[in-house]
Amino acid sequence: MTVSRKNIARTNSIGYITCAWAANFTPLRLTKGERCTALLMCGNLKVMAARLDTVCRYICEKSGWTVTNLQLQKLLYLSQMIYIGRSGGNRLADADFEAWDYGPVEPKIYKKVRMFGKDRIKDVFPEARNFADGDPRSLLIDELCQDLLRRRAGELVELTHWDGGAWAKNYVPGARGVKIPDADILREYRDRIACGNLRDNRSNSSA
Template sequence: MGKKALSVARYMLEQRKRAGEAVTAMQLIKLVYIAQGYMLGRHRRPLFDDEDVEAWQYGPVVPSVYHAVKAFRSAPVQEVRGAEDAHFTDAETAVMEMVATLYGSYDGVALSTATHHAGTPWTVTRDWFGRNAPISNDIIANFYTDLLGRSSHSAL
């Protein structure tokens, strides 16, 4: 059985809470996307496979994660409703912890801005397929593989 995006969101939220950090809905949505990207770029397999990332107006969004946390608005997210328990592999856990550490201190606006740069999977998808189109895992994987090949691999 595949991993669900909501379980990834819950793991990322718990990771930031353990670090004593609050996370807004926008931050969490972007952290889930970035974790998917690093997993695809590093291991060539998705972190979650139950739904696509979509090219929404304010960047890449996993719809179920958005709907699970949108009620928190700009307040800290307290829980990810609908998340199931999931067993993550060591590789999956390592990617999520790395992303939480590298990107968790950036606010949602900074993370959203980083996903809008020219050549990102979001801009490529919106240019080719329009608003709200699914972002191909191949496009995400290629972008993050390239990013990981650089000496400094932060997307910010």
């Protein structure tokens, strides 16, 4: 079967792609990045989680360095949730989220950027590395940022406070240090798909 780049773009939006279909790709007609993305969507590609600094700096760069601590936390979580869901459990970033009052928070990043308060974050990610061209991790971030960077911070908080989501299942009012298991994040992705909260549309692929 010959699969066009148009079809690859369509499957990228949510990942409705079967392993059998992926196995029939014509390799010479796809770039390395496109083949990696296709395999990722059916869980056949095991990609190591990126450094946390790498993902955070990439998100900040996509925004033109306009995001705040709060916005970065929500963009990081939503990116992680989508990636875990599409890959069947693999992490986008080496991140461990906790259920805080304003939604999922990665405490290591919170401590690193809290000095900026409500102001825009500056580059405090010395351990960041560059993604290779066609890396499925950066492609996913590109896709989500296209929509989510237009959202206000309050909208991003609302997205991560979804009643059926991993944060809601683990949140204890006023508590800190309550970890959100990856299994709950994966379940959130699947539940959002099942109820139509996550749309199969590239330009609206956010939660």
